[in-house]
Amino acid sequence: MKAIAQNSPPSPKAGILGGHFFRFRRAPTEFLAECAALGDVTVFKMGGQIAFFLNHPDHARDLLVTSAAKFKKGRALQRAKKLLGEGLLTSEKEAHLRQRRMIQPAFHRLRIAEYAQTMVEYGDKMANSWRDGDVRDIDREMMHLTLQIVGRTLFSANVEDEADEVGAALTALIEMFNYLLLPFSEILEKLPIPQARRFNRAKETLDKVIYGIINERRRSGEDKGDLLSMLLLAQDEDDGGAMTDEQVRDEALTLFLAGHETTANALTFTWYLLSNNPEKEKLLYEELDKVLGGRLPTAEDYPNLKYTEAVLAEAMRLYPPAWALGRLALEEHEFGGYKIPPGALVLLSMYVAHRDERFWENANEFLPERWHSQSIKEAGQKYIYFPFGGGARRCIGEGFAWTEGVLLIATLAQKWKLRLAPEQKIALNPLMTLRPKYGMKMRIEKRTAEF
Numbered sequence: 001m002k003a004i005a006q007n008s009p010p011s012p013k014a015g016i017l018g019g020h021f022f023r024f025r026r027a028p029t030e031f032l033a034e035c036a037a038l039g040d041v042t043v044f045k046m047g048g049q050i051a052f053f054l055n056h057p058d059h060a061r062d063l064l065v066t067s068a069a070k071f072k073k074g075r076a077l078q079r080a081k082k083l084l085g086e087g088l089l090t091s092e093k094e095a096h097l098r099q100r101r102m103i104q105p106a107f108h109r110l111r112i113a114e115y116a117q118t119m120v121e122y123g124d125k126m127a128n129s130w131r132d133g134d135v136r137d138i139d140r141e142m143m144h145l146t147l148q149i150v151g152r153t154l155f156s157a158n159v160e161d162e163a164d165e166v167g168a169a170l171t172a173l174i175e176m177f178n179y180l181l182l183p184f185s186e187i188l189e190k191l192p193i194p195q196a197r198r199f200n201r202a203k204e205t206l207d208k209v210i211y212g213i214i215n216e217r218r219r220s221g222e223d224k225g226d227l228l229s230m231l232l233l234a235q236d237e238d239d240g241g242a243m244t245d246e247q248v249r250d251e252a253l254t255l256f257l258a259g260h261e262t263t264a265n266a267l268t269f270t271w272y273l274l275s276n277n278p279e280k281e282k283l284l285y286e287e288l289d290k291v292l293g294g295r296l297p298t299a300e301d302y303p304n305l306k307y308t309e310a311v312l313a314e315a316m317r318l319y320p321p322a323w324a325l326g327r328l329a330l331e332e333h334e335f336g337g338y339k340i341p342p343g344a345l346v347l348l349s350m351y352v353a354h355r356d357e358r359f360w361e362n363a364n365e366f367l368p369e370r371w372h373s374q375s376i377k378e379a380g381q382k383y384i385y386f387p388f389g390g391g392a393r394r395c396i397g398e399g400f401a402w403t404e405g406v407l408l409i410a411t412l413a414q415k416w417k418l419r420l421a422p423e424q425k426i427a428l429n430p431l432m433t434l435r436p437k438y439g440m441k442m443r444i445e446k447r448t449a450e451f
Contacts, residue, residue: 009338010038019045028430032349041336051345057383059335060348064391070333074326074345083173087254102234106227107396112403115153116299119404122149123411132446135421139440142267143167146260154227157213169205174432210252214245261433262321263401268440269319271418273366280368284311288414297410305406310368312405313376320350320387323434350387359384418442
């Protein structure tokens with residue numbers, strides 16, 4: 001194993017076996033917070049892999065923008081190819097740029113405004129299905145809701161009947177993601193062990209649904225103007241050939257996963273934070289009553305739902321759905337006076353950065369009003385807030401996610417208050433995304449609006 005050099009950055013205490021690997025695996029957000037307390041650049045060992053953790057906005061900008069060409073996706077997304085193939089999330093360089101240009105029109109602001117009606121329709125349908133006094137797992141409810149929305153808006157597909165099955169398969173794959181990161185997992189996945197069988201069953205379920213949607217559209221030959229039609233009609237710039245079903249599947253599954261998982265997590269933690277902060281919740285209700293007066297929101301209402309947006313922004317500051325990202329160094333680079341060798345893993349954590357007391361006053365408190373003095377855009381430009389990443393690989397669906405999140409909060413909160421169930425345990429489960437470890441059971445209470 002390669003030792004950490006004497007002139008290296010500070011390093012947290014290692015375990016007796018596996019260096020820092022098991023400490024990181026057991027509690028990654030706590031481990032990275034411990035690293036951050038040691039300095040803006042720290043180093044640790046993940047088995048045989050040297051890893052550097054960066055915790056300063058200047059380093060984040062350098063990694064994601066200024067010197068991005070010196071790095072490639074880290075092991076996590078390299079291994080994600082086992083599930084996602086060569087989709088937008090896992091592809092590199094020219095292939096990534098070509099795919100991004102092809103998909104970008106589906107996320108144009110005018111197209112997102114058209115999606116808004118569907119978002120609100122599904123939100124209203126869920127609101128009408130709830131009953132006063134119900135106790136529901138809001139984590140599961142939000143996953144179900146956002147999965148239906150991404151199916152309808154991007155693929156013109158009704159996945160309502162399959163939403164539970166698809167949601168369970170996606171959850172299984174995300175829970176199994178850490179298994180893919182284990183040393184020698186490339187060998188383990190070929191063995192007939194329970195984890196490999198469970199992973200393969202979930203993947204088969206998703207493939208059946210995605211290929212079913214693709215096959216149905218190919219048979220009809222209809223151009224519905226959605227993302228799926230764009231993928232099926234796209235032609236390669238070099239040879240003019242169309243995308244294969246496998247290529248379409250990779251892009252579709254990537255957007256199915258990214259398009260519902262992250263927003264669902266953000267909404268789940270939003271309801272949790274509102275339940276724990278009734279005075280902030282009251283300000284939200286006052287804005288909804290004033291702006292909407294009891295009617296359903298539309299895309300045109302978004303600019304007037306400033307506090308609603310601030311609530312979502314603050315939830316994603318404290319509980320960013322994408323809680324960390326990694327890059328592998330292709331060549332030597334320097335951060336904070338320390339040289340990073342080729343092949344080293346370089347990590348950033350949105351979860352840690354968003355709670356840095358140097359840049360956020362009362363960093364661990366839920367204070368939506370902080371976004372009145374500093375805009376989301378300004379914080380993003382400073383790289384003290386980057387829930388959607390940054391640079392050329394910044395999340396393509398960011399505008400979609402903001403619109404969906406704000407409109408769903410507005411739709412559901414007009415009718416209901418959500419209160420954390422007394423028996424609900426709260427802990428984080430940092431997998432591919434940041435999830436609540438034990439779900440989020442909440443009691444649904446009827447709200448009386450005051451216009």
